[in-house]
Amino acid sequence: xxxxxxxLFYHGLPIPKTAHSAESLKxxxxxxxxxxxxxxxxxxxxxxxxxxxxxxxLLNGGDLTPVxxxxxxxxxxxxxxxxxxxxADKLSSPRAMVSxxxxxxxxxxxxxSKAKVIYVARNIKDSLVSSFYFHQMAKFLDDPGTFDExxxxxxxxxxxxxxxxxxxxxxxxxxxxxxILYITYExxxxxxxxxxxxxxxxxxxxxxxxxxxxxxxxxQFKSMKxxxxxxxxxxxxxxxxxxKSSFLRKGICGDWKNHFSPELEAxxxxxxxxxxxGSGITxxxxxx
Ligand code: A3P
Numbered sequence: 290x291x292x293x294x295x296x297l298f299y300h301g302l303p304i305p306k307t308a309h310s311a312e313s314l315k316x317x318x319x320x321x322x323x324x325x326x327x328x329x330x331x332x333x334x335x336x337x338x339x340x341x342x343x344x345x346x347l348l349n350g351g352d353l354t355p356v357x358x359x360x361x362x363x364x365x366x367x368x369x370x371x372x373x374x375x376x377a378d379k380l381s382s383p384r385a386m387v388s389x390x391x392x393x394x395x396x397x398x399x400x401x402s403k404a405k406v407i408y409v410a411r412n413i414k415d416s417l418v419s420s421f422y423f424h425q426m427a428k429f430l431d432d433p434g435t436f437d438e439x440x441x442x443x444x445x446x447x448x449x450x451x452x453x454x455x456x457x458x459x460x461x462x463x464x465x466x467x468x469i470l471y472i473t474y475e476x477x478x479x480x481x482x483x484x485x486x487x488x489x490x491x492x493x494x495x496x497x498x499x500x501x502x503x504x505x506x507x508x509q510f511k512s513m514k515x516x517x518x519x520x521x522x523x524x525x526x527x528x529x530x531x532x533k534s535s536f537l538r539k540g541i542c543g544d545w546k547n548h549f550s551p552e553l554e555a556x557x558x559x560x561x562x563x564x565x566x567g568s569g570i571t572x573x574x575x576x577x
Contacts, residue, residue, distance in 0.1 A: 291447045292431050300394060302451040304369070307429035307528065313371045320368065320396040325383040326404035327492065328368070330390070332456040333449060334419035335411035336474040337387050338536070341365040342519050343508050344385040347489055351500030353507060361519050368396070389450045391459040403468065407488060408460050411474035412574040413453045413561060414545030417443050421548075422534040424448070429528055436548055444560050454564040461570050475574065478542050481505050510540035543577075 291303035298304075299314055327348075329340040338361055345355040345364050355364050366376045368388040380386075388395070411419075417440065424433035430449055433439035439448075446452035463469065470491040477484050482505045489496055496504070506512060513519045514537045521529065521536035529536065549557065 291442075291449075295429060295431055296449070299369075302391075303447065303449055305427075305429045305449055308367075308370055310371045313373055314369065316374045317369050317390075317396055320373075320377070320398070322396055322399045322402040322404050323382070323384065324403040326402070327383055327385045327407070328399075328404060329365070329385070329387045329407045329409060330460060331387065331409045332411075332416060332453050333389055334416045334423060336409045336477065337389075338519065338521075339474075339477065339508065339513070340407065340409060341387060342513055342516075343485065343488070343504070346504040346507060347485065347492065347494065347496070348383060348385060351496060351503045353503070356507060356516065356518060359518060360523065361521075364518075389456075391451075391456055392463050393459060405492065406460075406465060406469040407491070408469060408471050409474060409477075410457055410471070410572065412542065412545070412572070412577075414549065414557070414574075415474070415542060416453055418545050418548050419538065420448060422538055423536075426530050426534040426536070427528065428530060437553065440553060440557060444557070452564070454561060457570065458565075458568050461568065473572065475542050478540075481508060510537065513537055514540075 291298075295305060295307075296303040297306050297309055297311070297314075299309070327344065329337065329344060331337045331340070341361040341364060342356050345359075346353070349355060362370065362372070363376050363379075365385045365387055366373055366380070368386050369390055377384075420443065421433050421436060421439045424430045424439065431442075433442070442448050443453075446455070450456065460469070461471075470488065472484055472487065482501060485501060485504060485508075489501075507516075514535075517523055519537075522531070524536075
């Protein structure tokens with residue numbers, strides 16, 4: 290079980306007490322979603338921070354001011370975070386927000402609104418590896434133990450925000466129609482500029498080729514790693530031990546291959562295939 294010392298249990302999902310409170314969860318439930326709101330939804334360690342850089346750049350015509358001056362979690366805040374009430378008022382329209390909530394736990398006003406959602410999925414095995422290192426460095430999460438031990442916790446959903454499979458399934462079977470765009474971390478790695486064009490189209494926006502080049506450049510891993518407003522270097526050591534891992538760690542696809550033994554891979558595949566059975570959801574990485 291995830292520890293009661295470090296986690297709140299929100300509808301059964303373990304979420305860190307440092308980042309969420311009973312008040313902030315209440316605030317989220319009655320939050321008034323507006324028709325032009327934009328949410329980027331992810332299971333943790335799938336590219337949330339990346340989208341906290343991309344969205345303001347795309348929504349401001351490639352102007353670098355927000356990403357150079359506002360810390361990522363204030364510029365595109367988490368809907369469910371403890372600081373949300375204090376930053377929500379300062380967001381200018383259209384508001385961009387991120388969330389790890391499953392579909393059925395979005396604010397009541399979301400469902401009848403016209404707000405749009407960009408859902409970013411990442412290869413579950415790479416999300417697991419990224420989460421393993423994040424659990425090592427984030428002092429507000431349970432110690433992950435060994436990689437093998439962490440895999441068991443991950444498969445049982447005893448990690449922050451529960452199971453990857455539940456999250457992905459909840460956001461696939463919605464009636465949001467053209468209000469939701471599905472993208473993957475892997476597509477962003479393969480051709481970021483092309484994905485940015487899809488996002489622009491989805492948001493009904495246009496951008497000059499020059500501005501798009503600038504956004505692409507400033508959203509690259511190496512640029513974000515140097516940007517104090519995006520790289521988590523300003524977070525106190527009290528919360529994150531950066532000697533154990535960087536927040537922007539590797540930023541690649543396929544790091545799982547350096548961590549999974551053939552035995553672990555076989556065990557992992559069996560569990561995940563069973564959980565995804567009948568969902569009709571397939572990803573390119575299923576073939577790997
Ligand atoms: P790794 O730990 O594999 O490096 P989240 O923001 O959802 O917590 O996800 C964090 C993961 O996204 C980390 O993965 C981080 O390095 C990666 N990431 C963030 N910005 C990125 C970028 N510009 N390019 C590639 N990966 C990025």
